Amino acid sequence: MPIPLPLDLKQVRVYPLKERKSMSRITDILVDPDGPPPPCSDWLRERIEICAERMVAARKRGASVMFLYGAHLVKNGASALVERLMAQGWITHLGTNGAGSIHDWEFAFQNWSTESVEQNVATGTFGTWDETGRNIHLALLMGGVRSEGYGVSLGRFIQEDGTTLPQPEDLEKALRAEPAHPLAPARAELLLAMREHGLPAGRIEVNHPWKQTSIFGNAFRHQIPMTVHPGIGYDIISNHPLFNGAAIGRAATVDFRLFGSAVEGLDGGVVMSVGSAIMAPQVFEKSLSCVNNLRLQAGRPIVKDHHIFVVDLQDGGNWDWSKGEPPKDNPAYYLRFCKSFSRMGGSMHYLQVDNVVFLQNLVARLKRDSGTGNG
Numbered sequence: 274m275p276i277p278l279p280l281d282l283k284q285v286r287v288y289p290l291k292e293r294k295s296m297s298r299i300t301d302i303l304v305d306p307d308g309p310p311p312p313c314s315d316w317l318r319e320r321i322e323i324c325a326e327r328m329v330a331a332r333k334r335g336a337s338v339m340f341l342y343g344a345h346l347v348k349n350g351a352s353a354l355v356e357r358l359m360a361q362g363w364i365t366h367l368g369t370n371g372a373g374s375i376h377d378w379e380f381a382f383q384n385w386s387t388e389s390v391e392q393n394v395a396t397g398t399f400g401t402w403d404e405t406g407r408n409i410h411l412a413l414l415m416g417g418v419r420s421e422g423y424g425v426s427l428g429r430f431i432q433e434d435g436t437t438l439p440q441p442e443d444l445e446k447a448l449r450a451e452p453a454h455p456l457a458p459a460r461a462e463l464l465l466a467m468r469e470h471g472l473p474a475g476r477i478e479v480n481h482p483w484k485q486t487s488i489f490g491n492a493f494r495h496q497i498p499m500t501v502h503p504g505i506g507y508d509i510i511s512n513h514p515l516f517n518g519a520a521i522g523r524a525a526t527v528d529f530r531l532f533g534s535a536v537e538g539l540d541g542g543v544v545m546s547v548g549s550a551i552m553a554p555q556v557f558e559k560s561l562s563c564v565n566n567l568r569l570q571a572g573r574p575i576v577k578d579h580h581i582f583v584v585d586l587q588d589g590g591n592w593d594w595s596k597g598e599p600p601k602d603n604p605a606y607y608l609r610f611c612k613s614f615s616r617m618g619g620s621m622h623y624l625q626v627d628n629v630v631f632l633q634n635l636v637a638r639l640k641r642d643s644g645t646g647n648g
Contacts, residue, residue, distance in 0.1 A: 283469070283514045287403040295385035299486045302350030306357040310633035313626065320582075320624050321631065325638045327543045327580040328363055336542035336579075337535045340364045341553035344372035346628050347380070347488065348387060354632040356491045361643055366535035367424070367492055368528075370552040371503030374427055374489065375510065379405060381431050381487040382479070399509070406513025408479055411436055413520045414466055417459030418444075422527030423501035428493030435479040441467055462520050470515055498535065500528035502556045532556060536564045539579045546614065547584040548628045554613035561617055579619035583611055584631045594623040 313321070331338050340355065347369075358364045369377075379386035382404065393399035400406075409427060415436045416426025430436055444464040448457055466472060484490045492499035503525055505511070505518045536557070546553040565575040583594075590605020598615045599605045606612060615621045624631060 282511075282516050285401060285512055285514055287401045287406065287513055288398060290379070290383060290402045290404040293388055293398075293402055295379075295383075296387040296389065297348060298385050299350065299352075299380040299483055300384055302348075303353055303486055304350045304629055304633065306354050306633075306636050308633070310637040311630050313630055313634055317624060317626055317631075318634070320622055321634050321638055323622065324543070324545070324580075324582045325635060325642070327582075328639070329642045331542045331580075332363065332365075334541050335538075336540060337365050337538040338363060338543045339366045339368065339535050339539070339545065341368045341544065341546045341549050341557070342373060342628070343370060343548035343550070343552065344376050345548050346632075347373055347376040349627075349629050351629050351632050352377070352380075352486050352488045352491075354629070354636050355488050357636050358632075358639070359491055359495045359497050361639065363639060364497060365538070366498045366500070366532070367488065368500045368502060368532055368553070368556070369488075370549070371501060371508035371510070374423065374501050374503075375405060375409065375508060377487050377489050378409060378427060378431065381481040381484045381490060382408070384483050400512035402509070403513070406510045407515055409510050410466070410513070410515040410517060410520065411438075411472070411477065411479075413524045414459075414463045414517065417520055417523050418456055418463055420456065420459075420527065421524070422531055423503070423521070423524035424489060424499030424528055424531075425493060426524060427501070428487075428489040428491075428499055430479070431481045431484050431487050431490035432493045434481055434484075435477045437476045438463075438467060438472060438474050440474045458519070459523060462517060462523075466515060466517065466520075498531050500532045501525065502528065502532070502552050529556070529560065533560045533563055536560045536576065539564075539576050541578045542580070544579060544581045544614075545584065546581070546610065547631065548586075550585065550587070550610040554610050558613050558617060575618070577618060579617075581614045581617060581619055581621040582624060583614050583621065584624045584626060584628055585610060586625065586627060589623045589625050594621050 328338050376386045390399055412426045412430035441464055444460050448460055489499055568575055592599045592605040594611050594615050598612050611623050
């Protein structure tokens with residue numbers, strides 16, 4: 274049988290975002306970083322204390338403190354807690370998946386996010402929302418011609434309320450003059466998108482009235498590296514005529530390299546993986562291997578003395594992960610988000626707790642050392 278032709282995604286019908294029945298409003302769920310933290314067990318409090326102490330020590334020595342998170346952290350209203358950690362200088366790098374960027378942008382743009390997957394897949398409307406796919410692609414396409422990654426591109430787009438597209442003639446002139454320039458592929462993708470989709474040159478204003486709630490916007494404002502590690506076809510921006518895997522992949526490539534620069538500074542540092550069962554452990558293990566590869570070539574020791582705190586709601590299998598991974602006949606062995614990090618050297622702690630409870634208590638604990646960060 275012949276291989277079938279791929280779908281023509283340019284024929285996908287998209288709808289105004291205001292027509293979607295959204296399920297969550299950021300102004301309803303945003304957690305006050307100055308509010309009293311929820312109670313937690315003595316066991317958890319001890320581990321949060323250890324995490325805080327390691328963060329303080331890391332920042333004193335100038336080591337990386339990486340905060341990697343899944344989309345539910347945004348959907349749980351924890352963005353103001355993350356901003357507090359940024360503002361006080363406790364975090365040196367943030368990383369999330371594609372969904373983390375989408376919910377962040379939608380909240381900043383319209384206050385609402387989250388849709389019913391079950392109901393909207395059945396009607397062919399899941400993810401087919403014009404503004405989400407259009408504006409995130411605009412951010413990435415323009416970021417590409419500036420050599421920016423996904424996180425910086427979207428953070429800039431939010432913080433600056435849109436972008437300014439160049440004249441098509443200028444892009445074509447640059448391509449003809451320098452076809453082998455490193456930015457030529459990004460210039461070509463932007464030119465093609467502008468012509469195929471009627472994108473006008475000049476200023477495209479996209480207001481973000483709730484930008485103060487955006488982790489991406491605040492990371493750009495604080496000039497803290499923010500990286501996104503998406504999959505092609507994983508996220509709802511795939512369901513849009515503007516879908517461009519090259520632009521997404523180019524931005525993610527920049528971000529993987531930027532992620533590695535944080536791992537390079539991780540000696541004596543801290544990694545927090547909060548609600549990221551797949552992205553954080555998978556990206557981290559590859560990046561750590563790259564960094565160690567480059568170090569060994571240069572005659573330097575591998576990354577060491579780092580501390581990893583994995584936070585999730587799933588049962589950790591009643592296993593003490595600080596002692597390494599369990600045997601294969603133990604069900605806990607198959608918890609990838611724990612097992613991968615336990616193999617990454619340093620010390621690893623698993624905290625089975627709601628991510629907001631963890632963050633609120635961590636922010637409250639770090640208030641005692643608020644003068645230690647570099648913010």
